[in-house]
Amino acid sequence: MAFEKLWSLSGRRRSRLIVAIDEANALEDVSSTLSKVEESAAGVKFGFPALLTLGPDRMRSVMQEWKERFYFLADYKVADIPHICGVILEQLKGLGFDGATVHVFQRGIEGLDVFEAPELVAVLAMSHRSPALDEGFEANLAYAKAARISGAVVGASKWRFIESAKRSGLVIFSPGVGAQGSELGSALQKGADFEIVGRSIILSQDVRSAAEKAAEAHRRTLNL
Numbered sequence: 001m002a003f004e005k006l007w008s009l010s011g012r013r014r015s016r017l018i019v020a021i022d023e024a025n026a027l028e029d030v031s032s033t034l035s036k037v038e039e040s041a042a043g044v045k046f047g048f049p050a051l052l053t054l055g056p057d058r059m060r061s062v063m064q065e066w067k068e069r070f071y072f073l074a075d076y077k078v079a080d081i082p083h084i085c086g087v088i089l090e091q092l093k094g095l096g097f098d099g100a101t102v103h104v105f106q107r108g109i110e111g112l113d114v115f116e117a118p119e120l121v122a123v124l125a126m127s128h129r130s131p132a133l134d135e136g137f138e139a140n141l142a143y144a145k146a147a148r149i150s151g152a153v154v155g156a157s158k159w160r161f162i163e164s165a166k167r168s169g170l171v172i173f174s175p176g177v178g179a180q181g182s183e184l185g186s187a188l189q190k191g192a193d194f195e196i197v198g199r200s201i202i203l204s205q206d207v208r209s210a211a212e213k214a215a216e217a218h219r220r221t222l223n224l
């Protein structure tokens, strides 16, 4: 089953929350940050800020230490020629990531020749104004399905796209909640499976209770 580890942690914690850790302070003491969101989040997303702050060695050891407790999603929105996509994805798997975001508009993902890659999540619609991606949404969705990708990123405010990706049976990850303006739980209500939340939790004075508040909102929305 796709995203088995994520669903298992999600069930155990009654949580549909993935916390994006991008802020310098939260990354400097990343173990403390992880311990504050441990009871509320099923996953953690690391992107370039985390890699450039922690470096690959520290990132690997952090994920090794916490791998039973979080699903780790690599967010590098990989979009290169198939060979380089494959090289990057193998390296991300080697660092300990469970899943990884990729773009699909460039095509070629179906031809990846990788020994071991993280589970792929296609960036189909972003949370900001991104007309070029939005215009290609249906074609990119059909392509992602044909390439056997099981997950999709769809911005929380793009309800029509969430509904469409949902009908295609993809597991949907929605960012854009909190700091970018969408309400907690609003994407879940439209059919998203997980909400990716960063600053409204990570920059809060009390990270632990902000994360718990988000998880509680999700539990109420979905009757978890």
Ligand code: O7M
Pocket: 020, 021, 022, 045, 047, 075, 101, 123, 125, 126, 127, 128, 153, 154, 155, 175, 176, 177, 178, 179, 180, 196, 197, 198, 199, 200
């Ligand atoms: O809650 P925020 O706005 O502080 O953080 C949102 C996170 O989601 C941040 O890490 C972004 O890189 C990410 N994100 C978006 O905000 N919009 C998108 O369309 C896609 C992503 C993303 O996570 O892609 C996987």
